[in-house]
Amino acid sequence: MPIIAVSNQKGGVGKTTSTLNLGAALREMGKRVLVVDLDPQGSLTVAAGILDVDDVRVSIGDLMIARAQGAPADVTEAIVTSPCGLELVPGNGMLSAAEITLAGAADREAVLTATLAPILDRYDYILIDCLPSLGLMAINALRAATGVVIPVQADFLAVQGLAQILETIGAVRGQLNPGLAIYGVLLTMVDGRKAHAQRVVATVRHSLKGQVPVFDTEIAQHVALKEAAEAGKTILAYQGGGSAAEMYRDLAREVARAAGDLSAQAEPRRRGVIADATRFLRGLTRSRGSLTGAAEAHGA
Numbered sequence: 001m002p003i004i005a006v007s008n009q010k011g012g013v014g015k016t017t018s019t020l021n022l023g024a025a026l027r028e029m030g031k032r033v034l035v036v037d038l039d040p041q042g043s044l045t046v047a048a049g050i051l052d053v054d055d056v057r058v059s060i061g062d063l064m065i066a067r068a069q070g071a072p073a074d075v076t077e078a079i080v081t082s083p084c085g086l087e088l089v090p091g092n093g094m095l096s097a098a099e100i101t102l103a104g105a106a107d108r109e110a111v112l113t114a115t116l117a118p119i120l121d122r123y124d125y126i127l128i129d130c131l132p133s134l135g136l137m138a139i140n141a142l143r144a145a146t147g148v149v150i151p152v153q154a155d156f157l158a159v160q161g162l163a164q165i166l167e168t169i170g171a172v173r174g175q176l177n178p179g180l181a182i183y184g185v186l187l188t189m190v191d192g193r194k195a196h197a198q199r200v201v202a203t204v205r206h207s208l209k210g211q212v213p214v215f216d217t218e219i220a221q222h223v224a225l226k227e228a229a230e231a232g233k234t235i236l237a238y239q240g241g242g243s244a245a246e247m248y249r250d251l252a253r254e255v256a257r258a259a260g261d262l263s264a265q266a267e268p269r270r271r272g273v274i275a276d277a278t279r280f281l282r283g284l285t286r287s288r289g290s291l292t293g294a295a296e297a298h299g300a
């Protein structure tokens with residue numbers, strides 16, 4: 001069963017937005033989905049419609065502290081059906097306390113793995129929204145995961161951090177979780193009208209080619225995604241017929257395929273021939289000319 005860590009130590013690259021909406025799109029495909037908020041900021045919890053993150057009864061931080069102290073609590077106590085409709089294990093400031101407690105625990109990288117173990121058979125997908133760091137909490141997510149989705153903002157500075165997370169994934173594979181896959185790098189907040197964004201997209205695709213998978217689906221800059229989070233809704237509920245929702249549906253199909261979820265491959269495509277043609281044309285513009293120049297400019 002796929003357990004997906006949505007991770008990048010870089011802040012504000014679209015981890016939380018992607019966790020929520022990818023989760024919603026997988027759910028729309030008929031999958032049983034759980035999302036876990038592993039960020040002390042509690043952004044996923046808020047975006048899922050729970051406004052007071054300190055008011056949650058049991059958070060993932062509480063569970064991890066209990067386990068690290070040798071007195072595991074029942075994870076099902078923490079699962080809530082959030083106002084946005086997704087099943088969620090909420091997160092809040094307790095995660096900061098948890099990270100400190102973990103440091104002294106036995107098997108400290110595997111506390112999240114052990115915490116989630118009792119509920120694996122209840123879900124088809126578990127998505128973990130990671131905090132912007134590669135500390136012990138993020139390592140717990142990479143240890144628990146079957147694969148990683150790495151959102152990268154289409155911005156040159158954001159791309160710089162990519163090497164660091166790829167290195168960390170390599171180290172986790174070597175020491176803790178040999179089967180850890182990279183389901184894909186996800187380009188987010190792509191502003192198709194800006195030449196800079198196009199260059200970054202081209203550079204990422206070019207420099208990772210043949211080494212690290214990059215999803216074909218790109219998440220465009222779209223104000224509806226901000227508005228949906230503010231309203232505590234998924235993009236599918238907020239503007240289900242719009243292009244932002246459609247991007248996450250496309251992503252969900254790609255992620256399912258990358259995760260080896262064969263039942264997802266038979267899903268009918270929602271977009272028809274026109275969308276395919278548009279993508280084909282976009283692909284052409286992308287590959288024509290821009291790749292080499294951008295790659296050279298960034299020393300790739």
Ligand SMILES: Nc1ncnc2c1ncn2[C@@H]1O[C@H](COP(=O)(O)OP(=O)(O)OP(=O)(O)O)[C@@H](O)[C@H]1O
Nearest residue numbers: 011012013014015016017132189220221222225226
């Ligand atoms: N495709 C998009 N278009 C427009 N705004 C977006 C998009 N994706 C995310 N945002 C907005 O950008 C901000 C950062 O996104 P998000 O919270 O998902 O990033 P993050 O990587 O989870 O951040 P952090 O590292 O702080 O956890 C949010 O305000 C979010 O609503």
Ligand SMILES: [Mg+2]
Nearest residue numbers: 015016039043
């Ligand atoms: Mg976040």
